[in-house]
Amino acid sequence: MAGRTVTRADLCEAVYQRVGLSRTESAELVESVLAEICDCLERGETVKLSSFGSFVVREKGERMGRNPKTGVQVPIEPRRVMVFKPSNVLKGRINGEVVKDGED
Numbered sequence: 835m836a837g838r839t840v841t842r843a844d845l846c847e848a849v850y851q852r853v854g855l856s857r858t859e860s861a862e863l864v865e866s867v868l869a870e871i872c873d874c875l876e877r878g879e880t881v882k883l884s885s886f887g888s889f890v891v892r893e894k895g896e897r898m899g900r901n902p903k904t905g906v907q908v909p910i911e912p913r914r915v916m917v918f919k920p921s922n923v924l925k926g927r928i929n930g931e932v933v934k935d936g937e938d
Contacts, residue, residue: 842868875916887920 842864849860871889874881881889892915899910926932 878914883921885921885923887918887924890917890919891915892917 842861845864846857846861849855849863850857853860853863855863871881875889875891878891880891894913894915896912897910898907900907920928
């Protein structure tokens, strides 16, 4: 059951339809929110959106990996990865459950 992909343009249109801002203002608002989230994550901060979830940046250390074709072991450099942890409210909505907003 694959759903469609929601784009920035779709988000801008939703803001335009529901909030009543102009299309330009809606696009600027969406871009501002996304830019702020990106800036926070780039600084290593956790972004928590109540009743939605948290975006967390994690540090992964160096480790040994293996090329599946050749079997040769190669070092994998340390890096930062982003993880999304959905809230209980979002999990409940996805599964068709009624979850109270305070049970985040």
